[in-house]
Amino acid sequence: xxxxxxxxxxxxxxxxxxxxxxxxxxxxxxxxxxxxxxxxxxxxxxxxxxxxxxxxxxxxxxxxxxxxxxxxxxxxxxxxxxxxxxxxxxxxxxxxxxxxxxxxxxxxxxxxxxxxxxxxxxxxxxxxxxxxxxxxxxxxxxxxxxxxxxxxxxxxxxxxxxxxxxxxxxxxxxxxxxxxxxxxxxxxxxxxxxxxxxxxxxxxxxxxxxxxxxxxxxxxxxxxxxxxxxxxxxxxxxxxxxxxxxxxxxxxxxxxxxxxxxxxxxxxxxxxxxxxxxxxxxxxxxxxxxxxxxxxxxxxxxxxxxxxxxxxxxxxxxxxxxxxxxxxxxxxxxxxxxxxxxxxxxxxxxxxxxxxxxxxxxxxxxxxxxxxxxxxxxxxxxxxxxxxxxxxxxxxxxxxxxxxxxxxxxxxxxxxxxxxxxxxxxxxxxxxxxxxxxxxxxxxxxxxxxxxxxxxxxxxxxxxxxxxxxxxxxxxxxxxxxxxxxxxxxxxxxxxxxxxx
Numbered sequence: 001x002x003x004x005x006x007x008x009x010x011x012x013x014x015x016x017x018x019x020x021x022x023x024x025x026x027x028x029x030x031x032x033x034x035x036x037x038x039x040x041x042x043x044x045x046x047x048x049x050x051x052x053x054x055x056x057x058x059x060x061x062x063x064x065x066x067x068x069x070x071x072x073x074x075x076x077x078x079x080x081x082x083x084x085x086x087x088x089x090x091x092x093x094x095x096x097x098x099x100x101x102x103x104x105x106x107x108x109x110x111x112x113x114x115x116x117x118x119x120x121x122x123x124x125x126x127x128x129x130x131x132x133x134x135x136x137x138x139x140x141x142x143x144x145x146x147x148x149x150x151x152x153x154x155x156x157x158x159x160x161x162x163x164x165x166x167x168x169x170x171x172x173x174x175x176x177x178x179x180x181x182x183x184x185x186x187x188x189x190x191x192x193x194x195x196x197x198x199x200x201x202x203x204x205x206x207x208x209x210x211x212x213x214x215x216x217x218x219x220x221x222x223x224x225x226x227x228x229x230x231x232x233x234x235x236x237x238x239x240x241x242x243x244x245x246x247x248x249x250x251x252x253x254x255x256x257x258x259x260x261x262x263x264x265x266x267x268x269x270x271x272x273x274x275x276x277x278x279x280x281x282x283x284x285x286x287x288x289x290x291x292x293x294x295x296x297x298x299x300x301x302x303x304x305x306x307x308x309x310x311x312x313x314x315x316x317x318x319x320x321x322x323x324x325x326x327x328x329x330x331x332x333x334x335x336x337x338x339x340x341x342x343x344x345x346x347x348x349x350x351x352x353x354x355x356x357x358x359x360x361x362x363x364x365x366x367x368x369x370x371x372x373x374x375x376x377x378x379x380x381x382x383x384x385x386x387x388x389x390x391x392x393x394x395x396x397x398x399x400x401x402x403x404x405x406x407x408x409x410x411x412x413x414x415x416x417x418x419x420x421x422x423x424x425x426x427x428x429x430x431x432x433x434x435x436x437x438x439x440x441x442x443x444x445x446x447x448x449x450x451x452x453x454x455x456x457x458x459x460x461x462x463x464x465x466x467x468x469x470x471x472x473x474x475x476x477x478x479x480x481x482x483x484x485x486x487x488x489x490x491x492x493x494x495x496x497x498x499x500x501x
Contacts, residue, residue: 008115016053016242018235019118021109021198023060024094024125026084027074030214031124032060034227053238056116062105064089076128079220095123096373098201099194099412100424101338113202114343119245120208120238123198124227127213129180131298133279135218135226138162139176139211141199142192144314145266150252153244154208155312158237165233171226174276175310176213181296183283187309189268195411195419204407206252208245210234258324258401262410263316264417272313279305320414322406323499327357327390328397328413332496335412335421336397342408346399349392359388360415360495362422362431378423381416383495390498398500413497422495433492437482439475446481456484 011017022031035057041047042055060066066084073085088094088105097106127137143155166173179188193200199209212230214223238245256262282302288295328335330348339346360383368377401409415422450457460481464471470480482488 005115008117011054012117014052016119016238016245017116018053018055018120018122018238019113019116020055020057020231021061021121021123022058023062023066023084024123024198025086026060026062026066026068027077027086028124028126029080029083030126030220030223030227031212031231033224034124034231035059037224037228038231047232050235050239052242053235055235056118058109058112061109062088062094064105065094074126074216077126077216078218093373095198096196098198099196099419100373100375100421100426101341102374107341110341113205117205118202118207119242119249120234121199121202121210122231122234123209123211124231125211125213126216126223127176128216130177130182130184131217131281131283131300132174132177132184132215133281133303134172134174135215135222136166136171136173136230137176137213137215138173138230139191139193139199139213141203141209142190142266142314143312144269145192145263146203147263148248148252148255150206150208150248153248158208158241161237161241162230162233165236166229169229169233171229172279173230174278175312176211183296183298184278184280185304185306185308187311190310190312190314192266192314200419204411205404206249206407208249253404256322256406256410258322260322261319262322263319264410264414265316265318266314267317268311269313269315270311274310274312276308276310277305278308279303280308318416320410320416321501322401322410323358323501325401325500326399326409326413327355327392327498327500328399329392329496330395330397332427335426335497338412338421339397339399339405339409342405344399344405344409345403346397349394349396349398351394352391353394353396354389354391355500356387357390358499358501359386359390360384360497360499361386362415362493362495375425377425379418381420381423383415415495427496430491430494430496433489435487435489437478437487439478442478442482445487446478446485449481449485456481459484 020035022035023029042049062084065086065088068085069082070085071082074083086093088103090103092103094103094105097103101107101110138159140154140159143151146154163173176191177184177188178191195201195204199211202209212227214226281298281300282304283296283298285294286297330336363382363384365378365381399409411417411419412421414420421427450460470476
């Protein structure tokens with residue numbers, strides 16, 4: 001098959017495209033073997049080739065990790081005999097890298113994804129966390145976050161249809177069991193896949209995404225066969241529902257526009273739940289003969305089927321108003337390069353230009369104290385908003401939100417979004433003040449500043465009267481006054497992406 005953009009554009013005219021990703025975690029190799037079996041059986045005529053679905057696969061995404069062979073690092077897993085390692089050649093977990101794209105792997109994936117533009121995406125994994133009877137679990141992208149009729153379609157039609165098809169083939173399946181160090185029968189929540197994860201990333205372009213999570217303790221042959229049957233069933237569903245998938249994806253592309261409210265942070269909606277007929281094993285906390293502490297022990301001789309509460313509804317806790325456009329100064333090439341990689345459309349100013357824009361000053365945020373995938377990430381990020389006249393230079397980037405990449409822009413450029421470029425440290429240089437003062441020089445100037453600004457003197461007096469720490473710190477007083485003066489640098493804490501309303 002010719003892998004040109006024109007060829008895929010032609011294929012998309014009357015077909016749906018399903019993209020399968022394997023080996024993102026090479027120790028979880030079930031999908032690698034299952035996909036080879038699937039392609040073999042199609043080629044040999046053992047199963048019918050789909051008529052209107054193009055199946056594309058990345059055979060092994062994490063090549064570096066796959067070449068790092070061993071038989072020990074998947075401590076919880078029952079086979080195969082040898083496998084690859086979770087980290088890539090630079091020890092990145094690639095299923096945390098989709099939005100930040102620190103790795104060549106992630107950049108290559110973005111190129112493939114935008115070339116193929118899949119309607120449906122499957123990422124093959126092996127689960128961790130709990131013991132239960134199922135070989136297969138599914139992890140669809142969270143339907144409220146996907147939003148619109150497309151999200152409802154995935155939740156109420158695609159997911160149940162997949163479960164029914166597998167049941168007819170004598171394969172039980174349940175949603176991904178999102179629990180650790182406790183039994184699932186007390187209930188569990190759906191996993192929220194933000195854009196760092198594969199299905200969170202593909203959601204930004206209205207692709208129906210899911211992960212297959214086979215159960216680590218089941219025999220390898222059984223896990224591979226289950227993965228095979230699940231992928232085969234998803235191909236069948238894509239064939240049967242192809243026209244509706246195309247229609248809903250086109251409608252989804254019009255779901256948000258400038259002026260609309262867009263949700264950026266989510267929590268579990270405890271007012272809505274589902275009930276699963278869950279097939280598990282009895283488990284209890286017993287004294288450990290090794291540590292003396294309580295440890296979880298499952299008893300596979302005591303299987304059960306129980307009603308289990310599944311919290312699979314989420315609600316937005318924060319939102320932003322979508323701007324007409326963003327402006328990014330050309331110096332932030334690290335961000336611009338990723339926008340280009342993700343097919344973001346833009347224009348550049350042909351002349352120096354002054355515009356009235358919405359501007360963010362960074363407010364409160366917290367920073368992780370432990371490294372996470374090469375970063376010390378920020379969270380609980382808040383901004384202060386103002387309207388300012390800003391002068392932009394020839395060559396700076398004007399990026400309209402009226403384009404297919406609108407969700408990608410909102411999730412990366414709005415600092416409060418959980419996987420924003422700000423939270424991934426792309427803009428950390430603005431957090432460090434570059435120019436300061438020598439107290440012996442500034443104290444005289446600060447005194448004059450207060451004499452010349454009666455209003456500022458009042459603010460200073462009020463602050464010193466109620467803020468004990470401020471009142472007891474001569475440096476804090478000088479620093480505060482410096483920040484109220486024209487000497488304080490404008491770049492400090494100034495978010496360098498601007499909103500055009």
